[in-house]
Amino acid sequence: MSHWNSPNLGRMMATVAVVIGGTGVPPVAHGQDARATRELKPAGEATGTLAFRDAMDYAQKRCVRLYGGGAGREHGYATGLLVSPDGLILTAQGIYLGSDSLRAVLPDGRRFEAKEVRRSEKLQAALLQVEAKTPLYFNLADEARVEQGDWVFAVSNTFNVAAANEPLSVCLGVVSLRAEMEARHRKQDVPYEGEMLLVDAITSNPGSPGGAVCTLDGKLVGMIGKLFQSVNTRTRINYAVPADMLRRFVEGKDDKEETPPPVEPAEPPPGQGAYVGIRLFKLSGEKAPAFVDAVAPGSPAQAAGIRKDDLLLTIGQEVVRNCRECDEALARLRPGQEVKVMLKRGMTIQSLMLTPAAQSEKPK
Amino acid sequence: MRPIASILWFAALAYAASEPLSPEELARVKGAEAARVRAIESVYGAVVAVYGPTTDRGGGSGVLYDEQGFALTNHHVVRAAGRAGKAGLADGSLYDWETIGTDPGGDVAVIRLKGKPKFPFAPLGDSRAVRVGDWAMAMGNPFALSEDFRPTVTFGIVSGVERFQPGEGGGRTLVYGNCIQFDTSINPGNSGGPLFNLAGQVIGINGRGSFEERGRVNVGVGYAISIEQARNFLGDLLATKVCQHATLDATFRDDEGKVICDAINEDSAVAKLGLGLGDQLIAFDGVRIRTSNQYLNLISTYPAEWPVSVTFRKGADERTVWLRLRALPYGAMPQRQPDVRRVPMPKDKEKAPDPKEKAKAPPRPELEPGKIMSKDLNRQECERLLRRWNAFRTGGTGVPPVAVRCEENVILDGKVAGRRRVLRAADGRFRVDVLEGYSDLPKGYAWACDGKVFWRQAPGQAAEKKSEADTGKDSEVATARALAAFGRDKPLDAFAAVELEGGDKAQGQRAFRLRVEDKAGNKLLFWFALFGEEWPAARLLKAAVDSPQKGSDGAWASGDYRAAAGLRVPHRTWRVVGLEERVALEFAVASAEAVAKLEDNAFAPPEGAK
Numbered sequence: 001m002s003h004w005n006s007p008n009l010g011r012m013m014a015t016v017a018v019v020i021g022g023t024g025v026p027p028v029a030h031g032q033d034a035r036a037t038r039e040l041k042p043a044g045e046a047t048g049t050l051a052f053r054d055a056m057d058y059a060q061k062r063c064v065r066l067y068g069g070g071a072g073r074e075h076g077y078a079t080g081l082l083v084s085p086d087g088l089i090l091t092a093q094g095i096y097l098g099s100d101s102l103r104a105v106l107p108d109g110r111r112f113e114a115k116e117v118r119r120s121e122k123l124q125a126a127l128l129q130v131e132a133k134t135p136l137y138f139n140l141a142d143e144a145r146v147e148q149g150d151w152v153f154a155v156s157n158t159f160n161v162a163a164a165n166e167p168l169s170v171c172l173g174v175v176s177l178r179a180e181m182e183a184r185h186r187k188q189d190v191p192y193e194g195e196m197l198l199v200d201a202i203t204s205n206p207g208s209p210g211g212a213v214c215t216l217d218g219k220l221v222g223m224i225g226k227l228f229q230s231v232n233t234r235t236r237i238n239y240a241v242p243a244d245m246l247r248r249f250v251e252g253k254d255d256k257e258e259t260p261p262p263v264e265p266a267e268p269p270p271g272q273g274a275y276v277g278i279r280l281f282k283l284s285g286e287k288a289p290a291f292v293d294a295v296a297p298g299s300p301a302q303a304a305g306i307r308k309d310d311l312l313l314t315i316g317q318e319v320v321r322n323c324r325e326c327d328e329a330l331a332r333l334r335p336g337q338e339v340k341v342m343l344k345r346g347m348t349i350q351s352l353m354l355t356p357a358a359q360s361e362k363p364k
Numbered sequence: 365m366r367p368i369a370s371i372l373w374f375a376a377l378a379y380a381a382s383e384p385l386s387p388e389e390l391a392r393v394k395g396a397e398a399a400r401v402r403a404i405e406s407v408y409g410a411v412v413a414v415y416g417p418t419t420d421r422g423g424g425s426g427v428l429y430d431e432q433g434f435a436l437t438n439h440h441v442v443r444a445a446g447r448a449g450k451a452g453l454a455d456g457s458l459y460d461w462e463t464i465g466t467d468p469g470g471d472v473a474v475i476r477l478k479g480k481p482k483f484p485f486a487p488l489g490d491s492r493a494v495r496v497g498d499w500a501m502a503m504g505n506p507f508a509l510s511e512d513f514r515p516t517v518t519f520g521i522v523s524g525v526e527r528f529q530p531g532e533g534g535g536r537t538l539v540y541g542n543c544i545q546f547d548t549s550i551n552p553g554n555s556g557g558p559l560f561n562l563a564g565q566v567i568g569i570n571g572r573g574s575f576e577e578r579g580r581v582n583v584g585v586g587y588a589i590s591i592e593q594a595r596n597f598l599g600d601l602l603a604t605k606v607c608q609h610a611t612l613d614a615t616f617r618d619d620e621g622k623v624i625c626d627a628i629n630e631d632s633a634v635a636k637l638g639l640g641l642g643d644q645l646i647a648f649d650g651v652r653i654r655t656s657n658q659y660l661n662l663i664s665t666y667p668a669e670w671p672v673s674v675t676f677r678k679g680a681d682e683r684t685v686w687l688r689l690r691a692l693p694y695g696a697m698p699q700r701q702p703d704v705r706r707v708p709m710p711k712d713k714e715k716a717p718d719p720k721e722k723a724k725a726p727p728r729p730e731l732e733p734g735k736i737m738s739k740d741l742n743r744q745e746c747e748r749l750l751r752r753w754n755a756f757r758t759g760g761t762g763v764p765p766v767a768v769r770c771e772e773n774v775i776l777d778g779k780v781a782g783r784r785r786v787l788r789a790a791d792g793r794f795r796v797d798v799l800e801g802y803s804d805l806p807k808g809y810a811w812a813c814d815g816k817v818f819w820r821q822a823p824g825q826a827a828e829k830k831s832e833a834d835t836g837k838d839s840e841v842a843t844a845r846a847l848a849a850f851g852r853d854k855p856l857d858a859f860a861a862v863e864l865e866g867g868d869k870a871q872g873q874r875a876f877r878l879r880v881e882d883k884a885g886n887k888l889l890f891w892f893a894l895f896g897e898e899w900p901a902a903r904l905l906k907a908a909v910d911s912p913q914k915g916s917d918g919a920w921a922s923g924d925y926r927a928a929a930g931l932r933v934p935h936r937t938w939r940v941v942g943l944e945e946r947v948a949l950e951f952a953v954a955s956a957e958a959v960a961k962l963e964d965n966a967f968a969p970p971e972g973a974k
Binding site: 052053056057060153158159161162163164165166167168169170171172201202203204205206 | 495496497520521522523524526527528529545547574576577578582583584585618655656657
């Protein structure tokens with residue numbers, strides 16, 4: 001996906017300039033509770049970093065520190081996100097979860113025993129419960145979406161630096177990439193499956209997993225994921241699990257998608273494949289980027305909203321780097337089976353749902 | 365600082381993107397970027413690459429804060445490099461440096477570069493104003509990579525403030541208390557280098573990071589010693605001391621939102637003043653204490669012997685006591701080679717290590733906690749201090765007048781209680797006439813010193829005279845003489861001994877404490893402001909006769925300096941008692957004039973004096 005440009009860079013940069021420049025930032029309403037809403041004040045004139053600090057303060061007050069048992073070089077501490085007023089906490093999987101006593105320290109210094117509710121293998125995440133009322137939490141229904149080049153900051157218990165009721169550590173970076181990962185039966189170093197946000201802030205430190213990744217106005221965009229290290233190079237990636245996937249997991253919708261395990265679809269017999277209704281621009285050859293040359297009227301592609309000149313990026317779980325890969329991916333589609341298509345239109349990345357029709361429905 | 369402008373710099377990246385900014389936005393972005401570049405340029409020359417005797421054995425960083433070549437760095441950099449070495453600046457030149465003072469406990473050291481009349485330097489900022497989310501620039505020499513000594517600049521944000529990082533091996537050396545945590549990239553070699561705010565002011569000294577299994581390269585978690593802490597220790601450092609940190613001889617824990625004393629040394633000053641087990645700590649040195657962590661952070665940044673107030677609650681009774689903090693013993697000083705390592709270069713592999721090379725390693729400073737390391741350097745610092753005091757006193761305009769005559773109101777309990785006239789000559793002679801009586805001094809009472817004889821006279825009675833031998837024993841005379849001697853060309857020659865004792869507090873400010881012993885054997889203490897509006901000019905804050913109480917048994921404080929009679933004259937002086945400097949008596953100058961010519965008998969004892 002290296003050919004991706006930075007679609008929203010210009011606009012987002014301008015937004016950043018305005019946000020932390022302190023002009024015209026509206027109060028951001030997070031969660032339903034009035035207290036939460038009041039906390040984020042509009043930046044006063046010429047106060048500069050105030051909005052920035054407020055956003056960090058907002059996020060710091062919604063993250064908890066988790067302590068369980070460590071083993072060897074595996075650290076027994078992590079971070080968690082408060083995601084409900086009645087004590088639901090999201091975190092990443094790690095050795096600390098295996099402990100008999102898992103404790104959560106809330107931002108106000110209160111300590112609670114945490115019970116595991118359930119896990120997601122796909123996201124390598126876990127949902128915990130503490131018996132605490134917390135008016136301050138991240139409302140997952142209110143998550144923000146970010147694209148490559150957007151500024152984000154991360155809040156986490158990195159290296160367990162923050163003690164007692166000290167605020168957690170904050171670091172700043174940009175979204176480097178949104179990428180689709182495939183666990184592929186453990187062929188990769190990353191057993192994570194699904195879309196991930198790569199960031200250039202260093203979030204792959206001990207204690208960071210489960211931390212918040214937020215926009216500069218404090219909206220949650222993701223959770224720092226479980227630590228992964230390349231077996232060969234010992235390097236780590238800094239990434240976050242996107243908030244929409246977290247929401248599905250908390251709502252319990254995620255697990256159903258997980259089973260049955262994905263099976264590589266067999267190549268359908270010629271003529272029995274699905275009908276989509278696009279023609280790619282192939283004058284530069286099969287290895288040219290998959291630009292749409294034409295969309296057939298009344299076709300599933302048109303119904304999905306695909307237009308001429310769109311650059312197709314992913315079809316379903318597959319990244320399509322050129323026309324050939326795109327054709328192959330399209331050929332594997334099945335009639336009636338809805339897939340997500342990501343494409344670049346102008347300077348924006350869009351995600352559409354496409355339901356291919358049967359070849360028989362192709363207009364003559 | 366121009367927060368808005370300063371912050372917008374990165375939006376300049378948008379210049380290259382396709383959706384254009386409005387012309388106003390673009391102008392702000394470019395303006396902010398230009399301001400940032402200017403701020404970096406303004407301090408770039410002040411950043412030091414610190415090496416040992418040679419530049420090929422790795423090194424650390426530092427920052428010049430004074431045009432005379434004084435630079436802050438880490439103790440662990442100096443410990444590795446030895447007592448002296450080479451230092452590279454952005455001008456591409458190498459200079460010699462030597463250690464002035466070092467603080468093993470707080471990992472700060474002061475070195476002095478030589479070889480240039482005026483060095484570029486960076487202003488020191490206020491680390492108390494630093495907040496999470498502020499921009500933070502680090503400069504230094506990571507991996508000792510710079511061949512021409514020009515520093516590397518990195519940029520990030522403040523990740524945390526008031527952090528505590530325990531000492532080396534859990535001990536009492538290299539403790540980072542109340543430090544600044546940031547995600548700005550620092551790496552081996554950055555040690556001792558400055559952390560700047562966007563205005564180009566030094567807010568911290570970079571010295572360590574969290575690494576654990578991640579290897580000794582930046583993983584986004586660096587720490588800087590707050591410049592507040594460095595300021596606290598600067599007096600001791602410039603006195604060439606091996607600094608010691610403070611202890612209250614008591615520890616505290618959190619208990620239901622209260623900070624409770626859970627251990628105390630019964631022989632300590634604070635125990636004798638009433639603090640006991642179970643008492644609640646309310647405030648330390650005027651700072652309200654909310655957690656035991658906050659207290660630990662705070663006291664970690666205090667030098668031994670500093671006067672502080674401690675407020676605690678014992679039952680229903682809340683009281684504030686004053687005491688001097690004791691020195692926290694270091695225990696055995698670690699001799700491990702510290703964290704400045706040679707960066708492996710490809711050519712290193714070709715060259716077999718020479719076993720003799722280790723033997724040739726530079727001698728490390730011998731560390732005797734609390735001791736002055738170099739009497740010569742200490743004396744040089746005394747000279748420098750008195751030069752700065754003179755520059756301050758004369759306003760840099762040169763020759764002071766022959767004498768100054770002041771009329772002063774005497775204030776007791778906040779009310780004008782009397783009036784007096786004081787004539788002070790530049791050579792130390794003085795005369796005081798009571799114009800309106802106060803305390804037990806009636807109108808017409810007078811006393812003076814003509815340089816040889818001290819006399820005093822009550823109205824209607826014969827004057828009483830002291831012999832020359834006894835003259836100097838009067839503290840007022842001795843102080844006047846010492847101050848007059850400070851104004852001479854070679855001030856130190858007038859004294860039998862002069863020593864910068866180190867840092868202390870006077871009038872609630874950080875101060876140098878200078879001890880002089882005149883040739884009559886009088887021992888006096890003088891406190892000069894370490895910082896302040898006129899920095900680096902030194903203002904006299906306090907004077908006292910030396911005693912084990914170090915001024916708390918009575919001292920003269922002076923302040924409210926104003927230009928008068930061609931000098932800067934303190935318009936207020938106070939007789940202060942106790943560590944809290946309780947005012948017993950106050951003099952407020954109502955008028956001051958220069959005296960061009962003194963009459964011959966201006967200070968002479970009256971006829972018939974005995």
